[in-house]
Amino acid sequence: MDNTTTCKLSLQKKDRYDVMYKNFKWRVPEYYNFGFDVVDQWAEDRTKLALISIDRTGGKDRYHTFFDLKVQSNQFANALRNTGLKKGDRVLVILQSIPEWYVALIGMFKLGIVPMPGTVLLTSKDIEYRINRAEACMVFTDMDHAENVELVRKKCPTLKHLMLVDGKRKGWYNFDEELNKASRDLNQSKISKTKSSDPLLIYFTSGTTGHPKMVLHTHIYPLGHEVTARFAQALTKCDLHWAISETGWAKAAWGKLFGQMIVGAAVIQWETPGRFDPDGLLRAMEKYGVTTFCAPPTVYRLLIQLDLSKYNLKLRHCMSAGEPLNPEVIRVWKKAFNLDIYDFFGQTETVCVLSNYTFMPIKYGSVGKPTPGHDVRIIDDEGNELKAGQEGNIALYIGKERPPGLFKEYWKDKDAMKKAFKGDFYYTGDRGYKDEDGYFWFVGRDDDVIKSSGYRIGPFEVESALMEHDAVAECAVVGVTDPKGIRGIVIKAFIVLSKGYKPSEALTKEIQDYVKKVTAPYKYPRIIEYVRILPKTISGKILRRELRKK
Numbered sequence: 226m227d228n229t230t231t232c233k234l235s236l237q238k239k240d241r242y243d244v245m246y247k248n249f250k251w252r253v254p255e256y257y258n259f260g261f262d263v264v265d266q267w268a269e270d271r272t273k274l275a276l277i278s279i280d281r282t283g284g285k286d287r288y289h290t291f292f293d294l295k296v297q298s299n300q301f302a303n304a305l306r307n308t309g310l311k312k313g314d315r316v317l318v319i320l321q322s323i324p325e326w327y328v329a330l331i332g333m334f335k336l337g338i339v340p341m342p343g344t345v346l347l348t349s350k351d352i353e354y355r356i357n358r359a360e361a362c363m364v365f366t367d368m369d370h371a372e373n374v375e376l377v378r379k380k381c382p383t384l385k386h387l388m389l390v391d392g393k394r395k396g397w398y399n400f401d402e403e404l405n406k407a408s409r410d411l412n413q414s415k416i417s418k419t420k421s422s423d424p425l426l427i428y429f430t431s432g433t434t435g436h437p438k439m440v441l442h443t444h445i446y447p448l449g450h451e452v453t454a455r456f457a458q459a460l461t462k463c464d465l466h467w468a469i470s471e472t473g474w475a476k477a478a479w480g481k482l483f484g485q486m487i488v489g490a491a492v493i494q495w496e497t498p499g500r501f502d503p504d505g506l507l508r509a510m511e512k513y514g515v516t517t518f519c520a521p522p523t524v525y526r527l528l529i530q531l532d533l534s535k536y537n538l539k540l541r542h543c544m545s546a547g548e549p550l551n552p553e554v555i556r557v558w559k560k561a562f563n564l565d566i567y568d569f570f571g572q573t574e575t576v577c578v579l580s581n582y583t584f585m586p587i588k589y590g591s592v593g594k595p596t597p598g599h600d601v602r603i604i605d606d607e608g609n610e611l612k613a614g615q616e617g618n619i620a621l622y623i624g625k626e627r628p629p630g631l632f633k634e635y636w637k638d639k640d641a642m643k644k645a646f647k648g649d650f651y652y653t654g655d656r657g658y659k660d661e662d663g664y665f666w667f668v669g670r671d672d673d674v675i676k677s678s679g680y681r682i683g684p685f686e687v688e689s690a691l692m693e694h695d696a697v698a699e700c701a702v703v704g705v706t707d708p709k710g711i712r713g714i715v716i717k718a719f720i721v722l723s724k725g726y727k728p729s730e731a732l733t734k735e736i737q738d739y740v741k742k743v744t745a746p747y748k749y750p751r752i753i754e755y756v757r758i759l760p761k762t763i764s765g766k767i768l769r770r771e772l773r774k775k
Contacts, residue, residue: 241584242582242584242585242594245456245597246594246595246597249597249598250598251448251598251626251628251629253421253445253448253629254421255420255421256418256419256420256421257419257420257421257444257445257447257448258334258335258413258418258419258444259331259334259425259444259447259483259486260298260331260332260334260335261335261413263447263486263487264291264294264295264298264331264486265291265295267291267486267489268290268291268292268294268295270291270292271290271292272290272292273290273291273292273489274288274289274290274291274491275289275290275291275293275294275486275491275492276288276289276294276324276327276491276492276493276494277289277465277491277492277493277494277513278322278323278324278493278494278495278496279493279494279495279496279509279513280496280497281495281496281497281499281505282497287324287496289324289327291486294327294328294331296409297328297332297404298327298328298331298332298335299332299335299407299408299409299410299411300332300404300407300408300409301328301329301331301332301333301400301403301404301407302332302333302335302336302411303407303408303411304332304398304403304404304406304407305332305333305336305338306336307403307406307407308363308386308398308403309386310336310338310362310363310386311336311338312336312337312338312417312419312423313337313338313339313424314338314339314361314362314363315338315339315340315341315359315360315361315362315363315427316333316338316339316340316341316361316362316363316364316365317341317343317352317355317356317359317361317363317364317365317366318330318340318341318342318343318364318365318366318472319343319344319345319347319352319364319365319366319367319370319473320345320365320366320367320390320472321345321367321472321496321497321498322471322472322481322494322495322496323390323496324496325390325400326342326472327482329365330342330426330482334419334425334426334444335411335413335416336416337417337419337423337424337444339424339425339426339427340426340427341355341359341361341426341427341428341429342426342428342472342473342474342477343355343429343473344471344472344473344474345369345370345471345473345498346473347370347373347473348373349373349374349376349377350377352364352373352374352377353377353380353381354436354437355429355437356377356381356383356384357380357381357382357383358436358439358637359427359439359636360383361381361383361384362383362384362385362386363384363385363386363387363388364384364386364387364388365388365390365400366388366389366390367389367390367391367392368389368391368392368394371387371389371394371397374387386398388400388403419444420444421443421444421445421629422443422444422445422633423443423444424441424442424443424444424633425442425443425444425445425446425447426442426446426478427439427440427441427442427636428440428442428475428478428573430573430574438635438638438641439635439636439637439638440475440573440574440632440635440636441632441633441634441635441636442632442633443633445629446478446483446576446629446630446632447482447483447484447487448487448629448630449575449576449598449628449629449630449631450478450479450483450484450487450576450577450630451483451484451487451488452484452576452577452596452597452598452599452630453479453483453484453569453571453576453577453596453630454483454484454485454487454488454490455484455488456577456580456582456596456597457544457567457569457577457580457582457596458480458484458485458517458519458542458544459517459542459567459582459583460484460485460488460490460517461488461489461490462488462489462490463490463516464490464491464516464517465490465491465492465493465513465514465515465516465517466480466485466490466491466492466493466515466516466517466518466519467492467493467494467510467515467517467518467519468480468481468492468518468519468520469506469519469520469521469524475572475573476521476546476547479546479571479576479577480492480519481494484576490517493513493515495509501524501527503524503527503528503530503531504531506524506528507528507531507533507536507538508536510536510538510540511536511537511538511539514539515538515539515540516539516540516541516542517540517541517542517543517544518540518542518543518544519543519544519545519546520544520545521545521546521547521548521766522545522547522548522550522551522554523547523699523761525545525550525554525558525566526551526554526692526698526699528558529554529557529558529561530698530723530724533557533558533561533562534561538562540562540564541564542564542567542583543558543562543564543565543566543567544566544567544568544569545566545567545568545569546568546569546570546571546577547766548667548685548766548767550566550568551590551688551689551692551693552589552590552689552692552693553689553692553693554566554692555568555587555589556589565581565587567580567581567582567583567587567593568580568581568591568592568593569581569592569593569596570592570593570619570665570667572653573632574631574632574645574651574653575621575630575631575632575653576596576628576630576631577596577630578595578596578599578601578621578630579592579593579594579595579596579599579601579619579665580592580593580594580596581593581594582594588660588662588664590666590685590686590689591660591664591665591666592657592665592666592667593664593665594663594664594665595665598628599621599628600621600622600623600625601619601620601621601622601665602620602621602622602650603615603616603617603618603619603620603657603658603659603665604617604618604620604650605617605618606618608620608647608648608649608650611658611659613658613659613660613661614658614659614660614661615658616656616657616658616668616683617656617657617658618652618653618655618656618671619653619655619656619657619665619667620650620651620652620653621650621651621653622649622650623649623650623651624648624649624650631651654670654671655667655668655669655670655671656668656669656670656671656674656683667683667685668683668685668686669683669684669685670769673703673769675702675703675704675714675716676704676714677704677713677714677715677716677747682704682716682747682748684701684702684703684769686744686748687702687716687718687740687744687748687749687750688700688701688702688718690739690740690743690744690748691718691720691736691740691750693739693743694735694736694739694740695723695726696720696722696723696726696732696735696736697720697721697722697723697736698721698722698723698724699720699721699759700718700719700720700721700759701718701719701759701767701769701772702716702717702718702719702750702769703716703717703719703769703772703773704716704717704773705717705752705773707751708752715751715752716748716749716750716751716752717750717751717752717753717754717772718736718750718752718753718754719754719755719756719759719772720736720753720754720755720756721755721756721757721758721759722755728755733753736750736753737749737750737751737753759772760772
């Protein structure tokens with residue numbers, strides 16, 4: 226690949242963290258385009274595999290080389306040009322994990338059209354909000370979601386074009402028909418080139434209150450994810466990587482697209498939706514020879530409920546992100562496969578900014594150390610750096626250099642920008658601390674920290690202690706008003722029990738006593754409620770605000 230358009234990175238196990246971190250430098254070109262500079266460059270080798278899509282309905286699996294993606298993204302770009310779309314136009318994309326999602330996004334990137342990936346769980350109200358907020362001119366989706374678009378179509382004055390990936394509907398373009406009519410050639414010199422600072426894509430954050438915010442990334446954003454892939458995920462061009470993520474999540478950008486394709490790794494996905502099948506996932510990983518794996522903690526918690534000795538996997542590296550992974554899950558996984566799970570940290574607004582690495586010891590429960598090119602600090606509300614062990618805001622210092630993976634802005638939201646950017650820092654909204662060895666520890670979202678009896682308690686540390694008990698399959702901790710009216714706020718745990726366990730007063734006391742032993746006595750949950758499931762965001766994060774309301 227052309228090293229003038231990508232970061233020149235190298236990493237060997239013998240390299241010490243401090244040397245790697247100190248020597249790293251960002252190289253940001255004036256013009257950059259992921260489609261032309263990455264996908265099309267790898268496509269020069271017409272046999273290099275880029276994507277495996279598994280059809281769980283029993284149909285034929287689909288394999289795509291980089292050359293396939295180059296040609297089809299060119300056709301899609303030309304199809305959009307034929308409809309009159311131009312650089313800067315916004316398109317809402319609501320698709321399952323299918324190859325057409327890649328074709329569409331890469332084609333739009335090439336033209337400078339701005340996709341807005343959306344989850345397949347969006348309601349008609351969600352769709353209306355996103356289209357009108359971003360003034361989108363097109364929706365690209367499937368037959369399953371077309372009706373929701375039609376329900377709000379007349380309420381969206383900027384919406385001019387509709388396209389279906391499958392089937393036919395009056396007033397809608399059909400993807401296959403438009404591709405068949407479009408040229409396979411797209412000459413970059415004959416279209417408007419994209420600057421690194423031009424808009425690339427928009428993600429809508431779920432947020433804790435109010436409507437979702439629009440996170441605007443620029444064309445330099447993919448380069449930031451080269452750090453995610455090379456360092457946090459330790460990927461090479463020989464890997465087959467599986468990241469559990471729906472295409473509407475920013476996690477898809479982290480684990481299914483940018484960094485992986487930059488380093489030349491192939492990615493694998495399930496095409497069809499359905500109830501999550503832990504056994505099916507491990508069987509598929511075994512069948513296709515997956516070498517690297519990344520999943521949110523929710524998935525790992527389900528996987529360790531199985532008899533893991535039944536699976537002969539070719540995995541060499543495992544990761545987790547989305548929210549901190551409980552140490553107990555890491556221990557069970559390592560016992561089964563002799564592999565650690567490497568936790569890392571970032572947001573929709575960033576790339577990976579904190580990570581554990583294969584060449585240094587893991588401290589279970591820690592999210593590791595800053596990734597190269599990112600100056601992460603623990604600061605107070607005035608921007609003063611705190612000492613080791615002191616809890617504060619997890620923030621990214623941008624005084625000297627703004628890293629390319631950091632979003633440009635919350636588009637059309639000045640209040641959110643003022644809250645997130647203060648002085649020389651980007652405030653992530655997360656709380657944590659750094660220990661004497663420089664490892665970072667996540668405490669919780671600022672809104673999730675529990676203040677009880679004069680103590681500040683992070684839900685994660687209590688949840689980690691709970692997860693060590695055999696009876697606990699999943700759990701979430703919140704602060705609630707003391708029903709006895711004595712302590713003000715007390716800790717309440719919502720627990721999903723493991724198979725073979727039933728709720729009882731005796732079990733509740735046993736769990737409470739266990740937490741007292743493994744953590745500070747004041748941190749144990751005074752109230753425990755057993756539930757069948759926990760409320761979660763579409764990306765699998767626990768919705769503690771919903772539990773607080775309950």
